[in-house]
Amino acid sequence: MSGENITEDEAALYDRQIRLWGLDAQKRLRASKVLLIGLKGLGAEVAKNIVLSGIKSLTLLDHTVVDEEDKNSQFLIPHSELGKNRAVSSLERTQCLNPMVNVTADTEDINSKSDDYFKQYDVICATCCQPSLLTKLDNLCAENNIKFFAGDIFGYYGFMFSDLGKHEYAEEIPKLNQKSDKQDEEGSGEPSVKKAKKDETETVVIKKEEIFSTFQSALDVDWTVTTNQSKINRTPNTHYITLAILNFMEEHKRRPLLTSVENDVKALCECRTKIMEKNKLTDKKFPVDFTEYCFSELSPVCAIVGGVLGQEIIKAVSQRDPPHNNFFFYNGVEGTGMVDKIGN
Amino acid sequence: MxxxxxxxxxxxxxxxxxxxxxxxxIGCELLKNLVLTGFSDIQVIDLDTIDVSNLNRQFLFRKEHVGKSKSQVAKESALKFNPNVNIVAYHDSVMNPDYGADFFKQFKLVMNALDNRAARNHVNRMCLAADVPLVESGTAGYLGQVTVIKKGLTECYECRPKAAQKTFPGCTIRNTPSEPIHCVVWAKHLFNQLFGEEDPDQDVSPDTEDPELTAAAGESALEKETEGKEIERKSTRVWAMDTGYDAEKIFSKLFRDDIKYLLTMETLWKKRRPPEPLDYNNLSDESPSSTNDMRDQRIWSMKECADVFSKCLAKLKTDLAAQGDGGMLVWDKDDDKALDFVVSAANVRANIFGISQKSRFDIKSMAGNIIPAIATTNAIIAGLIVMEALKILDNKFDKCTAVYLNRKPNFRKKLLDAGRLDPPNPKCYVCSAKPEVTVVLNTQKITIKFLEDKILKSELGMVAPDVEIDNGLGTIIISSEEGETEQNNDKFLSKFNIINGSRLKCDDFLQNYNLNITIAHVEKLEDEKEFMVVGDMAELQAKLDENSKKKEGESSGATPGNTSSKGRIGSVNYHSNLYTKQILVIF
Structure with missing residues (x-):
């Protein structure tokens, strides 16, 4: 087990979560160093969730500046910080969430970072990145045994991706208490009333393993081949909406913006058409009105996706509980939240 | 835009x-979402103050806020996220009569972020009375749920019976414990017998009326008892006070003499491991776990338990004395003395009965009904509350759903499982046009006070009921006005000619709630129950019990219950933020 024992102060602070995931998981959390890329609404939610959980350190990396839209979702940035660097502006409130975590801000452009920079982290979580950058980061993480996460929010829509490579974890399952059942049959002297009230909360911890796919392989899925066409109906439509918006970001080197909403709607519709043609999708699978719902970040959607993403980071570093492999999609228009494995 | x-x-x-x-x-996360989404006229109510164990998830609070009002600090912190909104904070119980139907009527929408059933029942009734839509929510560990309640359109919070709290037969607690929880329940009862509210249903001494004992065995044990053992007839409290809360005497009575006495009930031990009495002056100091663990985590030796037991007795004796004559202590999991007392007593008893001993950490969960709570689940649920609220404000009521957060995606890949809202139960004893229930009890053994506290308030969720007998005379037996009917408190129902088939008209003015109760008289109920609420409720309950047995194991720890800190007969209350998870299985 890593690190020294949990102190009395830590035990008091983390009491309610240690009761859920145990001391070993908490010790692992305390040893983990996380890099969070992108400090918009989703980034703020993820930062809050993992700093509260008690990781060792968090680096906030973002070279962009605070804009008006941040007021809709970025609660770590005071309104007075308009025009300043997002990472620096988020630092104070993030640190206040938990003084035991070492929080730092980095204002450099991620594209200027050397490969070595990333190797100091146990977990990298990238938000607000275009797909080519996500692919590059994911590959780098795979080579260096770093747990990789990505996510983004587009209005009512949001997604999370994870690549934990070959991930080993512990899972607590209810104990099949055959021994005591047998004992009862033979007659432990317990009257039948009492037997029914037997405590059944005993559990055993078992070790398991999960293999993940790369982000690139998810992008590379050829949905037109017969075997995959039949899968389309069972694949969340939010996946294709996400692909279209990610393609927009790749082409325009930015996200769709409220300040240029008319032009961006047109461009997004073009992205939709391309995705539909490439993958042979029907209108039903890709609702045409998605552009009404995909601008800015809706705060509750950040909370939902950030909650799932935060918990997946906690699971990954604590090596406790089965992770969601490998996408989570939230669709606030339809009210669905689904996990799907995409890629091979 | x-x-x-x-x-x-x-x-x-x-x-x-x-x-x-x-x-x-949930409330902290919800306030954040609301001010960011554009809500600008928000009121928040909470009676609680901030505790250090809240800080891992209630992110509007920091260490320097410990002890302060939750609603007030939450308001100040949320205002920093958006200074342009108006927030009013009340540091108060929502069940306070100040918050009547008129208070609720001013809101377009009410959102619950509660952790107990009593307050949920009450807010449900207030929203029905004021006809305001309610978004209801709950979390427990990794699980959570959100649903929408609208008068006349959907089920109300009380349309379906909730799974009953887990209870243990008194004889299991007093005579034949077989699991750690039985010893913890016993130790909490012991605390109340010695320092708290004396409740005859929480007796800790051997039970001679154990149904397992033949009449003869019980009698012979009773005879042995009377031989020079007068102390057994005194109440435990009086006896303990007479000894000056002498640790050795109390320990010896509970863990040696009472156990020896239990051993005389030989039928109990024919197929069970007999308990082994302990000698106060000859206890093992071997700890079952390694000594370098934290005090909270390791298992204490018998010697250590006895030392802690003695020290706590002395401290609690002082606390009790400070309360003055007739004062009493209320057990609190966050009071170290009270917790240590239960940890030591429960472990000594477990050792005696060959039951595995538990750490202070584990016993705190069991005795304090702690539901583990994490930031991420609360964040997701608070997000889902706002998504439902947005549909209501967009006049898309037909799109509202009941959403469950699963631990793993289901076979349809759904991590969030949303389902349609069901219409009201036409026989609901809260929201139907003419609410009615039948209560089964023994009219010669149930007092007016019991009817008011345990049946009308605790079980049926009223706050300040007025009750009259429907006998054409309008005899009022319970009045919500102070001083009007207190003289009735200790009288049995039969004294008022309440018999099998009698009807009671109950009225809770605050909740704008009228309920007709039909009394069904029986001599005795099974499982030592004192009363039972039946009718359509019972049919549903039976179905529920049947189904939840089938589904056990799937509902990982999401045990619904209530949060009252006082237990019923030999029971532990497992409270939960989750409230209808298991009810789902009806379908």
């Missing part, structure tokens, strides 16, 4: 007044 909302919806959101009930785990 100012954010992701359509201009029309944004307008509705920024012009409506909403109420948030609870500023805890």
């Amino acid at each position: 100012k954010n992701s909302l359509s201009p029309n919806l944004y307008n509705n959101v920024s012009n409506c007044k909403v109420l948030v009930v609870g500023a805890g785990g």
Whole structure:
């Protein structure tokens, strides 16, 4: 087990979560160093969730500046910080969430970072990145045994991706208490009333393993081949909406913006058409009105996706509980939240 | 367009007044979401103050806020996220009569972020009375749920019976414990017998009326008892006080003499491991776990338990004395003395009965009914509350759903499982046109006070009931006005000619709630129950019990229950933030 024992102060602070995931998981959390890329609404939610959980350190990396839209979702940035660097502006409130975590801000452009920079982290979580950058980061993480996460929010829509490579974890399952059942049959002297009230909360911890796919392989899925066409109906439509918006970001080197909403709607519709043609999708699978719902970040959607993403980071570093492999999609228009494995 | 909302919806959101009930785990996240989404007229109510164990998830609070009002600090912190909104904070119980139907009527929407059933029942009734839509929510560990309640359109919070709290037969607690929880329940009863509210149902001494004992065995044991053992007839409290709370004497009575006495009930031990009495002056100091673990985590030796037991007795004796004559202590999991007392007593008893001993950490969960809570689940649930609220404000009520957060995606890949809202139960004893229930009890053994406290308030969720007998005379037996009917408290129902088939008209003015109760008299109920609420409720309950047995194991720890800190007969209350998870299995 890593690190020294949990102190009395830590035990008091983390009491309610240690009761859920145990001391070993908490010790692992305390040893983990996380890099969070992108400090918009989703980034703020993820930062809050993992700093509260008690990781060792968090680096906030973002070279962009605070804009008006941040007021809709970025609660770590005071309104007075308009025009300043997002990472620096988020630092104070993030640190206040938990003084035991070492929080730092980095204002450099991620594209200027050397490969070595990333190797100091146990977990990298990238938000607000275009797909080519996500692919590059994911590959780098795979080579260096770093747990990789990505996510983004587009209005009512949001997604999370994870690549934990070959991930080993512990899972607590209810104990099949055959021994005591047998004992009862033979007659432990317990009257039948009492037997029914037997405590059944005993559990055993078992070790398991999960293999993940790369982000690139998810992008590379050829949905037109017969075997995959039949899968389309069972694949969340939010996946294709996400692909279209990610393609927009790749082409325009930015996200769709409220300040240029008319032009961006047109461009997004073009992205939709391309995705539909490439993958042979029907209108039903890709609702045409998605552009009404995909601008800015809706705060509750950040909370939902950030909650799932935060918990997946906690699971990954604590090596406790089965992770969601490998996408989570939230669709606030339809009210669905689904996990799907995409890629091979 | 100012954010992701359509201009029309944004307008509705920024012009409506909403109420948030609870500023805890869900409430903190919810307030953040609301001020960011554009809600600008928010009121929040919470009676609680901030504790250090809240800080891992209730992120509007920091260490320097410990001890302060949750609603007030939450308001100040949320205002920093958006200084342009108006928030009113009440540091108060939502069940306070100050918050009547008129208070609720001012809101377009009420959102619950509560952690107990009593307050949920009450807010449900207030929203029905005021005809305001309610978004209800709950979390427990990794699980959570959100649903919408609208008078006349959907089920209300009380349309379906909730799974009953887990109880243990008194004889298991007093005579034949077989699991750690039995010893913890016993130790909590012991605390109340010695220092708290004396409740004859929480007797800790051997039970001679154990149904397992033949009449003869019970009698012979009783005879042995009377031989020079007068002390057994005194109440435990009086006896303990007479000894000056002498640790050795109390220990010896509970863990040696009572156990020896239990051993005389030989039928109990024919197929069970007999208990082994302990000698106060000859205890093992071997700890079952390694000594370098934290005090909270390791298992204490018998010697250590006895030392802790003695020290706690002395400290609690002082606390009790400070309360003055007739004072009493209320057991609190966050009071170290009270917790240590239960840890030591429960472990000594476990050792005697060959039951595995538990750490202080584990016993705190069991005795304090702690539901583990994490930031991420609360964040997701608070997000889902706002998504439902947006549909209500967008006049898309037909799109509202009941959403469950699963631990793993289901076979349809759903991590969030949303289902349609069900219509009201026409026989609901709360929201139907003429609410009715039948209560089965023994009219010669149930007092007016019991009817008021345990049946009308605790079980049926009323706050300040007025009750009259429906006998054409309008005899009032319970009045919510102070001083009017207190003289009735200790009288049995039969004294008022309440017999099998009698009807009682109950009226809770605050909740704007009328309930007709039909009394069904029986001599005795099974499982030592004192009363039972039946009718359609019972049919549903039976179905529920049957189904939840089938589903056990799937409902990982999401045990619904209530949060009253006082237990029923030999029971532990497993409270939960989750409230209808298991009820789902009816379908």
